Amino acid sequence: MKNLLIIYHSQTGNTEAMARAISEGAGAAGATVALKKAVDANDKDILDCDAVAIGTPNYFSYMAGMVKDFFDRAWPTVREKMADKPYVAFGSYGGGGTVAIETVERICDNMHMKRICEPVSAQRQPTPENLAECKELGKKLAQL
Numbered sequence: 725m726k727n728l729l730i731i732y733h734s735q736t737g738n739t740e741a742m743a744r745a746i747s748e749g750a751g752a753a754g755a756t757v758a759l760k761k762a763v764d765a766n767d768k769d770i771l772d773c774d775a776v777a778i779g780t781p782n783y784f785s786y787m788a789g790m791v792k793d794f795f796d797r798a799w800p801t802v803r804e805k806m807a808d809k810p811y812v813a814f815g816s817y818g819g820g821g822t823v824a825i826e827t828v829e830r831i832c833d834n835m836h837m838k839r840i841c842e843p844v845s846a847q848r849q850p851t852p853e854n855l856a857e858c859k860e861l862g863k864k865l866a867q868l
């Protein structure tokens with residue numbers, strides 16, 4: 725896999741730390757990585773990449789509004805073109821678990837994208853173990 729896109733939103737840096745660790749792992753394994761805040765990402769970004777990692781914090785038991793906004797903007801042009809595109813979801817939560825990440829997976833699954841593995845999640849600030857898991861995920865994405 726050559727080009728990895730990592731899209732994320734993060735208000736207090738927790739999901740962003742995970743995104744950076746995924747990027748580090750993928751870069752070290754030879755992938756070209758585009759790390760983009762959801763607000764800056766568009767339909768072309770997700771069409772052009774070979775695989776995508778999508779990160780969201782849990783805000784009100786749903787994906788962050790900016791991640792939803794990305795899907796809202798991109799979906800009309802990409803929805804018929806995403807089949808089998810490898811993806812993984814990740815993110816941080818407070819006490820509510822992975823329910824927000826699952827809302828991302830629902831949209832990706834609806835577009836028949838290919839989920840490459842279980843999501844990676846962290847409670848609030850990612851621990852060194854969480855970050856190591858993210859780096860491993862980056863490596864896995866690079867090796868697809």
Ligand SMILES: Cc1cc2nc3c(=O)[nH]c(=O)nc-3n(C[C@H](O)[C@H](O)[C@H](O)COP(=O)(O)O)c2cc1C
Nearest residue numbers: 734735736737738739781784785817818819820848
């Ligand atoms: C507006 C807002 C709503 C939140 N709602 C939830 C929630 O419903 N469930 C939960 O587990 N955590 C909730 N949290 C906590 C965040 O998921 C948690 O602090 C997370 O680490 C934030 O990640 P970030 O630093 O990437 O923004 C909320 C935080 C904010 C700011």
